[in-house]
Amino acid sequence: MSFKKVRDAHKTENTEDYLEIIADLLNSKGEARIVDIANHLGIAQATANKTIRRLQYQGYIKKEPYRSIFLTLKGQELASISKKKHIIVLTFLKKLGLDSKTAEADAEGIEHHVSDKTLKKMEKFNKKN
Amino acid sequence: MSFKKVRDAHKTENTEDYLEIIADLLNSKGEARIVDIANHLGIAQATANKTIRRLQYQGYIKKEPYRSIFLTLKGQELASISKKKHIIVLTFLKKLGLDSKTAEADAEGIEHHVSDKTLKKMEKFNKKN
DNA sequence: TAAAAAGTATAGCTATGGCTACATTATAAT
DNA sequence: ATTATAATGTAGCCATAGCTATACTTTTTA
Structure with a gap:
C-alpha cells in the first residue's frame, strides 16, 4: 500500500x-x-x-x-521545496539531540520520504525545542 | 559525502x-x-x-x-533487524502526533535511512512520551 | 478425473543510475 | 600561439526494478 x-x-x-x-x-x-x-x-x-x-x-x-x-x-x-524540506528535517534531527554530522547524513536520506503532515509535526517540534 | x-x-x-x-x-x-x-x-x-x-x-x-x-x-x-527498525520509527512518528496511516506510510520510507544513533534517539523519545 | 482457475516462471522490453575507457572541447600555462 | 590540462561528452558495459505477454505447473472444482 x-x-x-x-x-x-x-x-x-x-x-x-x-x-x-x-x-x-x-x-x-x-x-x-x-x-x-x-x-x-x-x-x-x-x-x-x-x-x-x-x-x-x-x-x-x-x-x-x-x-x-x-x-x-x-x-x-523543485529545488526550493527540497531545500525547505531538507532544512526542516535537518533541524529536527539536531533538536532531537543528534550531532551535525549524523543529522546531515540522515536528513539526506529521510527528507525524500517525509509527508507534508510529518513535516508539519517536525516544524512544530522545532519551534517548541 | x-x-x-x-x-x-x-x-x-x-x-x-x-x-x-x-x-x-x-x-x-x-x-x-x-x-x-x-x-x-x-x-x-x-x-x-x-x-x-x-x-x-x-x-x-x-x-x-x-x-x-x-x-x-x-x-x-535481516528481517528481524528491519522489523525492529520499522517498529521504532513507526512508534516514533505516532508519538510525534501523526495518525496511524501517515505514520505507517512515512515509516516505510524512513526506516531504511535512519542511522543507529538516530534510532537510539527515537527510542529515547518513545519512552519519554 | 478432466477441465478451469490460480499461481509461478520465463522472455523481452523500458528506465534508471552506477562504472570505465576514450573522444572532444575549453581553458590555462608556457 | 601552441601545448598541456581540465572539463565535458559519448559509448558501452552491469545491475536493479518495473512492465506485459506467454508458457508451464499446481490446485481447485465441477
Missing part, C-alpha cells in the same frame, strides 16, 4: 538531490558545473553527465554543451 | 522490504507465496518473481520452483 509512495519518492529523489546541489552551487559559486556536482555526490563525472541530460529533457535545467547549468522555473521550484 | 550512504541504503532497501513481508507472511499465514508478496507491494507477480530469484542467489531465502518461500538464517537476521 504505502510501498507505491516510497517507490514514487525514489523516482524523484535523485532529481531533487541534483537540483538542490545545483541551486547551492549557483548561490555560492555563481555557476554549477558537472564536475562539482559529481564531486558533491561522490560519483563519476560521466554519471553526472548522463543524469544532467535526463534533467534537461525532463525540463528541470537548461544548458549548452560544455557550458554550465541553469535551473528552469520548474527546476527552481 | 552522505550521498553514498543513501545510495547504499537504497541497495538493501528493497531486500529489507521483501524480507519483512516474507517474515510477516510466515508468521500470519504459515507460508509466503509470491502472489501475496506482489499484492503487498502492489507490483506485478513477474516482478516479485524476479526479485525473489535475486534474494535466493544472494542467500536470503530458499525455495523450490512453484513452492513457497523460506528465510535462511541470513534472511531471518
Whole structure:
C-alpha cells in the first residue's frame, strides 16, 4: 500500500538531490558545473553527465554543451521545496539531540520520504525545542 | 559525502522490504507465496518473481520452483533487524502526533535511512512520551 | 478425473543510475 | 600561439526494478 509512495519518492529523489546541489552551487559559486556536482555526490563525472541530460529533457535545467547549468522555473521550484524540506528535517534531527554530522547524513536520506503532515509535526517540534 | 550512504541504503532497501513481508507472511499465514508478496507491494507477480530469484542467489531465502518461500538464517537476521527498525520509527512518528496511516506510510520510507544513533534517539523519545 | 482457475516462471522490453575507457572541447600555462 | 590540462561528452558495459505477454505447473472444482 504505502510501498507505491516510497517507490514514487525514489523516482524523484535523485532529481531533487541534483537540483538542490545545483541551486547551492549557483548561490555560492555563481555557476554549477558537472564536475562539482559529481564531486558533491561522490560519483563519476560521466554519471553526472548522463543524469544532467535526463534533467534537461525532463525540463528541470537548461544548458549548452560544455557550458554550465541553469535551473528552469520548474527546476527552481523543485529545488526550493527540497531545500525547505531538507532544512526542516535537518533541524529536527539536531533538536532531537543528534550531532551535525549524523543529522546531515540522515536528513539526506529521510527528507525524500517525509509527508507534508510529518513535516508539519517536525516544524512544530522545532519551534517548541 | 552522505550521498553514498543513501545510495547504499537504497541497495538493501528493497531486500529489507521483501524480507519483512516474507517474515510477516510466515508468521500470519504459515507460508509466503509470491502472489501475496506482489499484492503487498502492489507490483506485478513477474516482478516479485524476479526479485525473489535475486534474494535466493544472494542467500536470503530458499525455495523450490512453484513452492513457497523460506528465510535462511541470513534472511531471518535481516528481517528481524528491519522489523525492529520499522517498529521504532513507526512508534516514533505516532508519538510525534501523526495518525496511524501517515505514520505507517512515512515509516516505510524512513526506516531504511535512519542511522543507529538516530534510532537510539527515537527510542529515547518513545519512552519519554 | 478432466477441465478451469490460480499461481509461478520465463522472455523481452523500458528506465534508471552506477562504472570505465576514450573522444572532444575549453581553458590555462608556457 | 601552441601545448598541456581540465572539463565535458559519448559509448558501452552491469545491475536493479518495473512492465506485459506467454508458457508451464499446481490446485481447485465441477
